[in-house]
Amino acid sequence: xxxxxxxxxxxxxxxxxxxxxxxxxxxxxxxxxxxxxxxxxxxxxxxxxxxxxxxxxxxxxxxxxxxxxxxxxxxxxxxxxxxxxxxxxxxxxxxxxxxxxxxxxxxxxxxxxxxxxxxxxxxxxxxxxxxxxxxxxxxxxxxxxxxxxxxxxxxxxxxxxxxxxxxxxxxxxxxxxxxxxxxxxxxxxxxxxxxxxxxxxxxxxxxxxxxxxxxxxxxxxxxxxxxxxxxxxxxxxxxxxxxxxxxxxxxxxxxxxxxxxxxxxxxxxxxxxxxxxxxxxxxxxxxxxxxxxxxxxxxxxxxxxxxxxxxxxxxxxxxxxxxxxxxxxxxxxxxxxxxxxxxxxxxxxxxxxxxxxxxxxxxxxxxxxxxxxxxxxxxxxxxxxxxxxxxxxxxxxxxxxxxxxxxxxxxxxxxxxxxxxxxxxxxxxxxxxxxxxxxxxxxxxxxxxxxxxxxxxxxxxxxxxxxxxxxxxxxxxxxxxxxxxxxxxxxxxxxxxxxxxxxxxxxxxxxxxxxxxxxxxxxxxxxxxxxxxxxxxxxxxxxxxxxxxxxxxxxxxxxxxxxxxxxxxxxxxxxxxxxxxxxxxxxxxxxxxxxxxxxxxxxxxxxxxxxxxxxxxxxxxxxxxxxxxxxxxxxxxxxxxxxxxxxxxxxx
Amino acid sequence: xxxxxxxxxxxxxxxxxxxxxxxxxxxxxxxxxxxxxxxxxxxxxxxxxxxxxxxxxxxxxxxxxxxxxxxxxxxxxxxxxxxxxxxxxxxxxxxxxxxxxxxxxxxxxxxxxxxxxxxxxxxxxxxxxxxxxxxxxxxxxxxxxxxxxxxxxxxxxxxxxxxxxxxxxxxxxxxxxxxxxxxxxxxxxxxxxxxxxxxxxxxxxxxxxxxxxxxxxxxxxxxxxxxxxxxxxxxxxxxxxxxxxxxxxxxxxxxxxxxxxxxxxxxxxxxxxxxxxxxxxxxxxxxxxxxxxxxxxxxxxxxxxxxxxxxxxxxxxxxxxxxxxxxxxxxxxxxx
Numbered sequence: 009x010x011x012x013x014x015x016x017x018x019x020x021x022x023x024x025x026x027x028x029x030x031x032x033x034x035x036x037x038x039x040x041x042x043x044x045x046x047x048x049x050x051x052x053x054x055x056x057x058x059x060x061x062x063x064x065x066x067x068x069x070x071x072x073x074x075x076x077x078x079x080x081x082x083x084x085x086x087x088x089x090x091x092x093x094x095x096x097x098x099x100x101x102x103x104x105x106x107x108x109x110x111x112x113x114x115x116x117x118x119x120x121x122x123x124x125x126x127x128x129x130x131x132x133x134x135x136x137x138x139x140x141x142x143x144x145x146x147x148x149x150x151x152x153x154x155x156x157x158x159x160x161x162x163x164x165x166x167x168x169x170x171x172x173x174x175x176x177x178x179x180x181x182x183x184x185x186x187x188x189x190x191x192x193x194x195x196x197x198x199x200x201x202x203x204x205x206x207x208x209x210x211x212x213x214x215x216x217x218x219x220x221x222x223x224x225x226x227x228x229x230x231x232x233x234x235x236x237x238x239x240x241x242x243x244x245x246x247x248x249x250x251x252x253x254x255x256x257x258x259x260x261x262x263x264x265x266x267x268x269x270x271x272x273x274x275x276x277x278x279x280x281x282x283x284x285x286x287x288x289x290x291x292x293x294x295x296x297x298x299x300x301x302x303x304x305x306x307x308x309x310x311x312x313x314x315x316x317x318x319x320x321x322x323x324x325x326x327x328x329x330x331x332x333x334x335x336x337x338x339x340x341x342x343x344x345x346x347x348x349x350x351x352x353x354x355x356x357x358x359x360x361x362x363x364x365x366x367x368x369x370x371x372x373x374x375x376x377x378x379x380x381x382x383x384x385x386x387x388x389x390x391x392x393x394x395x396x397x398x399x400x401x402x403x404x405x406x407x408x409x410x411x412x413x414x415x416x417x418x419x420x421x422x423x424x425x426x427x428x429x430x431x432x433x434x435x436x437x438x439x440x441x442x443x444x445x446x447x448x449x450x451x452x453x454x455x456x457x458x459x460x461x462x463x464x465x466x467x468x469x470x471x472x473x474x475x476x477x478x479x480x481x482x483x484x485x486x487x488x489x490x491x492x493x494x495x496x497x498x499x500x501x502x503x504x505x506x507x508x509x510x511x512x513x514x515x516x517x518x519x520x521x522x523x524x525x526x527x528x529x530x531x532x533x534x535x536x537x538x539x540x541x542x543x544x545x546x547x548x549x550x551x552x553x554x555x556x557x558x559x560x561x562x563x564x565x566x567x568x569x570x571x572x573x574x575x576x577x578x579x580x581x582x583x584x585x586x587x588x589x590x591x592x593x594x595x596x597x598x599x600x601x602x603x604x605x606x607x608x609x610x611x612x613x614x615x616x617x618x619x620x621x622x623x624x625x626x627x628x629x630x631x632x633x634x635x636x637x638x639x640x641x642x643x644x645x646x647x648x649x650x651x652x653x654x655x656x657x658x659x660x
Numbered sequence: 661x662x663x664x665x666x667x668x669x670x671x672x673x674x675x676x677x678x679x680x681x682x683x684x685x686x687x688x689x690x691x692x693x694x695x696x697x698x699x700x701x702x703x704x705x706x707x708x709x710x711x712x713x714x715x716x717x718x719x720x721x722x723x724x725x726x727x728x729x730x731x732x733x734x735x736x737x738x739x740x741x742x743x744x745x746x747x748x749x750x751x752x753x754x755x756x757x758x759x760x761x762x763x764x765x766x767x768x769x770x771x772x773x774x775x776x777x778x779x780x781x782x783x784x785x786x787x788x789x790x791x792x793x794x795x796x797x798x799x800x801x802x803x804x805x806x807x808x809x810x811x812x813x814x815x816x817x818x819x820x821x822x823x824x825x826x827x828x829x830x831x832x833x834x835x836x837x838x839x840x841x842x843x844x845x846x847x848x849x850x851x852x853x854x855x856x857x858x859x860x861x862x863x864x865x866x867x868x869x870x871x872x873x874x875x876x877x878x879x880x881x882x883x884x885x886x887x888x889x890x891x892x893x894x895x896x897x898x899x900x901x902x903x904x905x906x907x908x909x910x911x912x913x914x915x916x917x918x919x920x921x922x923x924x925x926x927x928x929x930x931x932x933x934x935x936x937x938x939x940x941x942x943x944x945x946x947x948x949x950x951x952x953x954x955x956x957x958x959x960x961x962x963x964x965x966x967x968x969x970x971x972x973x974x975x976x977x978x979x980x981x982x983x984x985x986x987x988x989x990x991x992x993x994x995x996x
Contacts, residue, residue: 119715119844123722126745130726133737141737149744156843160795162809177755177842181747188743195731328733537736571750578758582789585812 014067016060020115024061026155026167027118028054031105033148034128038098041135043087046099049080053106068110077107098131115159122159125152137329137535139527150174180574184567191563193556194539196310215295217254217441217466218261219408219422229520231291232445232464233299234528235457238285242301244447246338248467248479249299249459251444253317255354257433259361260408262426262441276344276476277303277318279337289331289531296321299444299459301336302479308333308540317440318342318477331536342476346438354438354471362409362430369434379437379472383480386431390424390485393417397486421483425466428482438471442479454525589649590639597632597656600624611636624659631655687834690851697854700766703837708760708850710753716845719749749845756846759839762789763796763810768817770858772985774950778803778821779830779858785837786815794841800832824860827946827989832856861985862943864951869938871952872930894918898977902960930956931974934967946988953988957981967991 031054039047060067080103088096105124112118129148133141153174154167161170254262284301298312298320309332311323346354357366372389376382389395394417401419404411409430412423425441432439446465448457467481533541546554551562598605598614601624605614615633619626635652642648694707712720723745730738768782787793787810798805798820805818824830833856838849894907897917907918932952937945949965956963957976964974965984972984 116844119718123718126722126726126741130729130738130741133741134729134733134735137735137737142740145737145741145744149741153748153843160840160844162794162807165794165809173842177748177751178744180751181744184747184750185740185743188746189736189739192739192743194734196734328735535736538734567750571754574751575754575758578754581791582758582762584762584788585790 014069014113016064016067016113018061018064020061020112020118022161022163022167023115023118023155023158024058026151026158026170027121028058028109030125030148030152030155031109031121031128033144033151034125034132035102035105037132037135037144038102038128041095042099042102045083046080046087046102050102050106053109057109057112067113073107073110076110077103080107094131094134098128101128101131118155118159122152122156139523139530142534146178150178153178180577184570184574187566187570188563190542190545191559191566193559194537194542196539215252216261216263217422217426217443219404219412219419219426230461231524231527232459232461233288233290234524234531235289235448235459236287236455237457238287240282240284241450241457242284242338247301247447247457248442248465248481249301249445249448250319250442251297251299252442253315253319253469254441254443255317257357257426257430259358260406262429276342277305278341278344279303279305279339280341281337281339284336284338285333286336287331287333289329289528289536290326292328293326296323296325298322298326298332300334302338303340303342304334304336306335319442329531329535331532331538343471344476346471346476351438351471354440355433355436357430357433362407364407365409365413365427365430366434368413369431372431373435379435382435382437383432383470386428387480387482387485390428390482395424395486397483421466424482424486425468428480429468432468432470440469440477442467442469446481451521451525451528453522454528456525456528458524588640590636590652593639593649593652593656594632594636597636597659600656600659601629611640628655628659632659687851691834691853694851694853697852699854699856700764701852701854702764703761703850705757705761708757708848710757710846710848713840713844713847715843716749719745719845723749748843752843752845755842756839756848759793759841760796760837760848760850763787763793763837765837765852767854767856770856772859772861772982772989773824775824775827775860775863777860778823779860780819780821781832781835781856781858783818783820783835784815785810785818787812793839795839796837797839798835798837800835822858827860827862827943828993829857829990830860832858859986859989861989862946862950864954865944865947868948868951868955871932871956872936894920901977930961931964931966932956942992946991950985950988953981953984 031050035047035050059065081100084096084099084103088099090096101124105121105128108117108120108124112121125148129145129152133145150171154171157170157174158167252264254264256263283305286301288299290299298307298309300307300320303318304314304320307320309320309322309330312320312332313323315321372385373382376385396418397420398418399420401423402416404416404423408423409427412419412427429439429441443464443466445459445463446467447463448459450457465483467479467483469477469479471477537545542559543554546559551558594611601618601621603614603618603621605611609617611633615629618624619629632652632655635648635655638648639652690707690709723742726738726742726745729735730742764786766784766786768784770779770781773779783798785796790812792812793810795807796810796818797807798818800820800822802823803821805820808816808818810816820832820835822830822832832854834851834853835856836849836851838847840847894910895918897906897919901919905919907920910916910918932949934945934949937948939945939948949967953963953965960976962974962976963984965972965987967987970987972980972987
């Protein structure tokens with residue numbers, strides 16, 4: 009291969025800043041996810057390249073570039089141990105962009121950089137979508153288009169002109185894009201599944217629970233999901249969003265392992281009373297759990313099943329925001345019969361741990377007459393004795409239940425749920441722990457319920473022969489206000505104080521609710537515009553039985569109409585400037601003479617030639633020309649125009 | 661091993677042949693459809709053709725991939741990005757075509773060159789519309805002009821070089837105008853068939869033999885040894901008169917240029933005669949004559965030219981030089 013010349017002549021200076029700007033904008037949303045060395049490498053390449061162009065230096069040689077490329081590729085492999093997926097993909101794109109810059113010598117080479125920018129923007133959108141993402145998308149498209157125009161623009165053209173042209177073209181493209189977006193048929197099932205790196209997706213929940221290991225609970229105000237109730241809005245104390253169920257305890261950690269034998273539990277459900285119908289818009293969790301109030305009887309999410317403990321689970325992890333409809337019952341009776349095998353499973357506790365707690369349970373159970381009385385006694389113990397609810401409890405060590413019950417007596421929901429379930433099992437009552445969310449705040453502006461990560465909660469379910477599985481929330485015995493009001497006010501008071509305007513925390517809260525209402529609408533109508541929403545919208549537009557054929561037909565028809573419209577607009581832009589009336593009359597006169605003015609011949613010269621020619625009367629030619637010169641260059645009035653008109657008509 | 665020959669033509673060559681064949685056919689069709697163009701022609705929409713460029717094809721593939729990705733993840737914002745780019749593609753196509761439609765192309769002459777040099781065909785392009793035109797370029801089969809922008813109402817002369825090999829008329833039966841604006845996704849072009857021609861003089865020989873000595877022929881002028889010092893009067897300035905002969909005082913008085921005439925100014929008049937050159941080859945003789953004329957013109961000497969069938973009396977100046985060289989260029993050619 010012939011080595012390319014490596015000199016630079018500053019010819020890229022007109023477009024390079026815009027190209028770098030486009031790349032920078034495209035890369036910005038990826039920065040939190042990219043290893044720091046990749047950021048530094050790409051920014052370094054950009055700065056290096058710019059200074060080379062500015063000082064008209066030589067580009068680095070092929071060997072330097074090759075070495076860098078190899079090092080970066082190995083670096084990505086080592087960092088990610090893979091090259092597929094959005095994470096390593098965007099890392100590779102960032103590296104490629106940086107390295108491509110170092111061999112970009114001609115203006116046209118920048119095409120590659122702009123295409124990389126487009127891909128980077130797209131992959132950032134795949135990763136996360138916010139309210140402002142659309143704005144980001146438009147701005148970066150505009151910068152990319154401007155850079156694209158700068159690439160082939162003449163030297164004399166200013167960046168402003170390119171920007172204006174780019175904006176104009178984008179404006180023309182916008183209606184086309186909107187129509188295509190609305191009518192392009194959405195499909196429900198993906199073609200393939202590539203993991204999207206949403207490591208920033210936070211969840212208040214994890215798959216196991218070890219009270220005392222984490223000594224503080226995150227009070228994240230991030231939204232876990234939003235709910236829109238069809239008619240009945242259940243009271244806060246009935247809003248238990250079940251997520252996952254933990255059934256096995258090793259003395260320290262509760263986990264979700266389950267007995268594998270037996271019939272699916274969902275067959276043993278009896279429900280009564282009014283159903284609650286609602287739609288949940290769940291933020292991505294990367295987990296399989298699907299949240300619903302108590303016992304869901306039907307749900308609209310694909311590939312989702314009810315597990316053996318009546319919890320909903322999806323086959324694919326939830327990598328993107330999903331919306332689903334659920335019908336739930338809060339009055340239910342599940343598993344009236346619990347086979348011995350299951351019974352034993354839900355009673356299992358490790359023999360040699362938390363001995364004091366187990367001893368306490370035996371004493372209390374023998375002191376009380378029935379299982380129900382025993383449950384009440386334990387709750388009363390939490391209520392009457394010195395047990396505190398705190399978000400920052402002391403660590404518990406190797407026998408967490410003992411230590412919590414007898415020594416520290418401080419904890420949050422997990423501690424109480426764990427201790428309660430242990431006390432139940434020790435006394436021969438089957439018990440399990442449920443993780444999910446409790447409560448939520450109604451947004452008065454949007455009318456929907458916001459459930460935040462800080463609403464994450466843990467509670468227990470015990471099995472009694474009379475009732476089947478029955479929910480007991482031991483935390484409620486300690487801190488009932490948390491169950492009734494939620495944690496939100498606490499959190500916002502703190503935020504207000506941090507920023508030094510505690511008095512207006514209410515205002516801040518309202519602001520945040522407004523933003524949330526906007527966000528909810530945005531999610532419902534734009535980000536969540538899927539097969540179902542689209543179908544509804546098409547029906548609203550008046551389409552009978554919408555299917556993809558009809559939508560495509562509508563799309564093509566409207567797009568063609570729009571293109572014809574745009575073509576007409578362009579034609580208008582490129583039309584001839586309107587001739588003034590004097591000029592029109594002059595050309596009528598020219599036609600009458602039967603002669604052609606030469607290129608560049610003035611009207612007066614032409615008239616002289618016509619006069620010499622002699623076919624027309626010298627005097628009338630003179631009249632026309634004087635009137636024309638007056639009308640054209642004299643003060644603008646109708647009199648001279650009229651004279652011109654008369655003079656021309658006189659000849660005809 | 662190395663002697664083994666692949667029995668089929670290489671795919672690249674097959675493709676090339678196919679492509680050039682197709683191009684020829686399309687061009688013939690366009691020519692038949694459009695007819696011969698006037699020397700000043702306005703581009704109607706119907707004769708501006710458009711096709712995607714290589715970049716455009718890559719762009720299309722990229723958009724297709726983006727569409728698949730958006731569908732796969734059901735990601736509405738990446739749908740937005742994809743559809744904006746598709747929209748941009750459509751708009752760019754129309755904008756690209758509109759960038760040419762309505763332009764007026766007029767032939768604005770050529771300058772004659774010596775065989776072997778390129779003739780610059782001057783084409784004036786006028787933009788009579790309300791919007792600027794960007795990145796306009798003229799091209800022929802082998803060459804192209806620089807790209808220029810045309811502001812509203814602006815008229816610019818484009819130079820389209822055409823290579824010459826031998827003396828005589830060089831015709832340019834077809835040339836094109838094209839643009840890649842705005843995003844180089846599409847190439848819009850139009851073919852023009854204007855029947856243009858330019859003249860190539862014979863190529864001057866590098867080392868010509870000594871020109872014939874100064875002669876006094878046919879008694880046109882008397883040889884006079886008085887030299888230039890003898891001022892003989894003023895005459896109107898002619899193009900090509902030596903600047904040192906300009907009467908600046910007369911210019912200051914009247915505002916008109918006059919040249920001083922000297923009795924004896926034609927002391928060095930020469931005759932260049934085709935038949936008196938030793939070389940046998942016609943082209944070689946013409947080349948020698950050309951180089952003599954060029955050097956005589958440079959030293960401002962009067963010279964006459966005699967070729968079979970034509971004779972130019974000794975004189976000097978731009979017009980004389982042109983007439984002589986034209987005669988040489990078209991010697992023995994039927995064309996006029």
